[in-house]
Amino acid sequence: MKEKLTVIKVGGKIVEEPETLNQLLADFSAIEGYKVLVHGGGRSATKLAAQLGIESKMVNGRRITDAETLKVVTMVYGGLVNKNIVAGLQAKGVNAMGLTGADMNVIRSVKRPVKDVDYGFVGDVQQVNAELLGDLIRRGVVPVMAPLTHDGQGSMLNTNADTIAGETAKALAQLFDVTLVFCFEKKGVLSDENDDDSVIPVITPVEFKQYVEQGVIQGGMIPKLENSFSAIDAGVSQVVITLASAINGQGGTIIRG
């Protein structure tokens, strides 16, 4: 039987403010067993870019990453946010190691081809080095992954944190019994968007289809759930969508195959 591993993705807001970061680090530290943290940092990147007079352009929620913006995200995601988390976890006795995809070639990606939109230095994940990650994890190391990859030709690439979490979870599912947790600003997937307590506890593929047909699940939640089912199809045991404050407890919406 495979050992349990939890991959937790937290968005920028939570890790960018000292109070919520401290609470997250405490909650994350308390999670038993093997674990991986994947973080964002978009707000800090936008803030630094603005301070440097660089305009932040977003298309479909993704940052257009020109050469100057790539420097900004490499500094913010790989430096500021990542090292704050790593130092914070070390202080709590968690043997954290910050990683971008370039480090030990953990995640190689390819620069997104230009179609309707030129996203610039944005990477689509090609390969996750699961053996190497798994080996580190089994040795007690807790990877803290920044949303950056590399192209194998010397360039860093900006890569969506949800994608990093999903692809990492899929790759590690070869080696571990993986739960993927997406932290969210709501308690879970809601059946009534006006009622924060209307959390749907479990969603299966059949139910997902029904909810979409009924209009209960709509908008940006649809691709999020499609990604979740894609992870399940690739061997991830379950995906949980929940509040950051609930990563170590019960609650949220569980996505099952």
Add this chain to the structure above:
Amino acid sequence: MKEKLTVIKVGGKIVEEPETLNQLLADFSAIEGYKVLVHGGGRSATKLAAQLGIESKMVNGRRITDAETLKVVTMVYGGLVNKNIVAGLQAKGVNAMGLTGADMNVIRSVKRPVKDVDYGFVGDVQQVNAELLGDLIRRGVVPVMAPLTHDGQGSMLNTNADTIAGETAKALAQLFDVTLVFCFEKKGVLSDENDDDSVIPVITPVEFKQYVEQGVIQGGMIPKLENSFSAIDAGVSQVVITLASAINGQGGTIIRG
């Protein structure tokens, strides 16, 4: 017999300009055997600080590191410079891994006590985790170390790159036959400061004393050589002071015990 390991420290200027960086990465890639790269990044930090309206204050060549400056150096050293080097080495087939002292608790330091000068968030190295570094190195990983450590209590600390290189070399001397190379803007230690070719090929402790008494070696070179002899005393086999372009060849000044 211990296996050979080369620890190379390169200053900011070399790693901060694309052309010199590319040459350095090619030269570094060609070094045979186990190796570690330690880099600076001061010029980029000063530049980013200026862009953000933060004044760079230096005392005795060391950066006064207030909270805002700590953010700047964490971004520049741990993010921008480190990841550029790592991605560049990966493209050359070197399995580089970027590390700050916080990552896997590789180097823990203590915030420098305030005496005449309050250096702020500057760390004095307390402990280098040689076993862990040695283990990674033996597995083919090439550590690329940023001049940042952590205090074990959640804070990153700005730490001089020469010190990181020296302390890492000393710690790894327990496990390897270590050569420590300080890259320099001259061909080596000169016997005549007006003649760039007057490189002193070898300096022993007795000769060092004589050169200092004669005034041949003076100024900032004295602490650099004192640090080198301190590394030798701690078990490092030799220290080389040379041009960055000569790290893979002969030349420079060899410091021997």
